[in-house]
Amino acid sequence: NKDFVVTIDGPSGAGKGTLSQLLARELGATLLDSGALYRLVALSSLDKSIAVDSVDELAVCARDLDVQFSSSASGVRILLEGRDVTTAIRDERVSMQASAIAALEPVRAALLQRQRDFAGHGPLVADGRDMGTTVFPRADFKFYLTASAEARAQRRYAQLVAAGETVDMARLVADIEARDERDQSRASSPLRPAPDARIIDSTELNIEEVLQQMLLHVSVPG
Numbered sequence: 001n002k003d004f005v006v007t008i009d010g011p012s013g014a015g016k017g018t019l020s021q022l023l024a025r026e027l028g029a030t031l032l033d034s035g036a037l038y039r040l041v042a043l044s045s046l047d048k049s050i051a052v053d054s055v056d057e058l059a060v061c062a063r064d065l066d067v068q069f070s071s072s073a074s075g076v077r078i079l080l081e082g083r084d085v086t087t088a089i090r091d092e093r094v095s096m097q098a099s100a101i102a103a104l105e106p107v108r109a110a111l112l113q114r115q116r117d118f119a120g121h122g123p124l125v126a127d128g129r130d131m132g133t134t135v136f137p138r139a140d141f142k143f144y145l146t147a148s149a150e151a152r153a154q155r156r157y158a159q160l161v162a163a164g165e166t167v168d169m170a171r172l173v174a175d176i177e178a179r180d181e182r183d184q185s186r187a188s189s190p191l192r193p194a195p196d197a198r199i200i201d202s203t204e205l206n207i208e209e210v211l212q213q214m215l216l217h218v219s220v221p222g
Ligand code: C5P
Pocket: 012, 034, 035, 036, 038, 039, 095, 098, 099, 100, 102, 103, 127, 128, 129, 130, 131, 179, 183
């Protein structure tokens, strides 16, 4: 089972992050949060004031990314050049930059091997946009998790309000639709289900229900 891979792709806000963590725990698997890698390149490039049109510099930034994922009592901590950026990479500014640089083929190419290196050491759950199509086309199980833009905006709204932020619902829906459009229309590894992916629509399902559906299909060989 050392090469066992489960992929979970889908648009932002469909619940991939939470589900992949829960599924990884159930399966005793390592987790690859590929979005975090794009966010790290985004943060690093913002710190270094690299413009989004400096494609070569961005690719170098992606290639040389000095990152560590460390498990702690409070979950996985992400270190960029030794600095804890677990919270910083979730900033709206970083999200926008990540979405922009993720459309650049040289950046994606620079991250490809780094992502593949997560496999081969035991069961892996990989979460992202192109895990089943480009990064792990021969994965053992592929899921594509989606939900309506309204449902995804609603969940994001609840998170932001719980964090004490004031938010405009219409603006959230518009942002989500803009990100979907950008992820789906880019030339390089656009967001789409792999032909052999099982599609789960979580609009009407809670986290536990989605997890149970996934567990019906996946088991790690002994
Ligand atoms: O999933 P998350 O929102 O953290 O991803 C951040 C950004 O990285 C997304 O906007 C998406 O465009 C990009 N991404 C990607 N391919 C992946 C994972 C994320 O293009 N495999």
